[in-house]
Amino acid sequence: MTAADALKVAFSPCPNDTFVFHAWTHGLVVPGPAAPEVTFADIDITNGMAERGELDLLKISFAALPWVLDEYTLLPCGGALGRGCGPLVLTGPGSSTDPAELAGKTVAVPSERSTAYLLFRLWAAEAVPGGLGEIVVMPFHEIMPAVRDGKVDAGLVIHEARFTYQQYGLHSLADMGEAWEAATGLPIPLGAIIARRSLGQERLRELAAALRASVEHAWAHPEDSRDYVLAHAQEMDPAVADQHIALYVNEFSADLGEDGYAAVHGLLDRAAAAGLLPAVPPGALAFR
Template identity: 60%
Template structure:
């Protein structure tokens, strides 16, 4: 069974047991590690692997052969994307500036556009897409004015001499009182998705019961090689929503996509072919 997810600690922590053959009766996984921009494009093409980790914001473009799963994703509080700039004392306006984002289909970028519509109605000068590990060096070196970062960058940006201009997760939580939906797992509908959910949950159960077992696997793939940072990353992004979205998690996704549709930032969402937490979702 082919799967693609990021090399980030939260994904490798969740899938370590399954990827290493530790889940009884689960099929062998052929793992490809890829940046979120790549996985989002694979999902949109419809020619991707059996299982994919994608951005929640990419769901409107998911090919009809895929269904969304309630387990294995990233959703929580205090874990949102940051807008970073150089660490200067003067106030910074993003109007007319060049901004780097990790993917045009990322949830981070969708949140950024929702925030811009409220706070920078005149817009920015240019949006460019960079792999997320290249964004902070580009800000530091003055190649871009600001950047949208995710994952372990929340912990490491001060080492680049940068500052956080806006915490979009904090903004989202104050706006909605909901957790922030970042990423999720999709699987081809030709596969029994209930089995996949069970295998993901079994893999996560193993990770929680044996927290040190995945350390070498996590660090083998982590772009930030400091174990303390990797552990902070796991603690922040792997939580009860990773095991199962539940009603609150599903509602958070609906609110995000509804707001984006109201601003014409995404096409109309037809959830008739997607199933979230065994609950059909229809957004009008």
Template identity: 50%
Template structure:
């Protein structure tokens, strides 16, 4: 019997690269089908909070609020080194100069905002906007600074902006762990057997993408915010890595560290359930 699962992810190159083989059935899936919905990260977080999607890419910050209804998959996530969000401003400076000033963020439940709040107190005054609007808002003086993600990491100098802090680098230096950015969640109610089957299918989708990258090129460019081939390649190279095949012990330790710090600060509720669903 055919089973169709709703699947949410962003239009960014790393996600379309990872999910292309899955949604276009380039790999054996049996009776499993996926109906995709492409949205920005904060919309995906909101859809997950509403329980709208069977399976979705989310920020690890949002995971902290979703652990009772959703389980984390081992494959498909964005976690690594040198890939964290950046704080940028029109003028060079330091984080102390930004305390109590308005900082644009790509969503309240994004990992970008969680890292900003974990960095220290005094950064609670935020303006939420789509990630692709943040650089223009900073450049235009609408906000004092912005936390940028995705391909903005590569393009902010073109707007004359200055990097104030690499939040990913700060995290790596203070914890010794890679930075957990986003993971893939699936409803616990689907049961352990199906959750395992989906996780294995997702891992095969990533393996296919690595083995035959040219097959996903048209799908990636159809949805990319930045169409320059060099930017697309840099984006995929930064956010898709061996952790995307399997979190492994190192990746799991990083996720648990992030959630523990967020719990300790009262930024997410505690949860006794295991992260994985099988």
């Protein structure tokens, strides 16, 4: 296979993704497909790439699936689901602890096509009967400073912000994961791995096996990926990176399983019933 023929993949530089993909991208999955050509991009960027049909395999938000399933299939491994790992709604010091007080307020979010935002909208429909005010999209790293400095009333944050928001003097008004788990009993579906259907079933099965093997190698040999993870972690404290990996790389990363698929169907079906997403046809999530 020439460089021009290499599989083109995209995932974020977050520790969970680099941890999961390291073994495959570094030729440590043997036998397995050749190491791919990697593009690093935040998930709001990869969502757009998938909608435009770019690249062969991508990490995207589960909330973006309805727009890409004609061209891509959901792989049964490599993604991010879990418990106790949901997005948080943060507010500044002295703010009300009553979610209803968000009515009419300005909220910063990292993306309008993300699973975090979808979970937030489902929660707000119940918890903020007066309706939210302006939604402001801004880069993830700018949200907590904006809440701290009073530029917005609240912020929706994900990933490592669970471990660092107190450093900004902020408090958690609500945990979208807790709300989801209380309502459904299911894990929280966050990030999905998708691959182009035109690759064919044999190639898709090979890719799924490679991803699963990459996850298992990462668990068995965490020291192998250490430098790679930290090099892309945007100056994240190593201890926070370890917490990040422990929270988001779990049994569902190796295999979605019955609970994982139930969580994805539950999210998409609830969102479609609320008019927030197009409905997903029966069988569209199946991996054959």
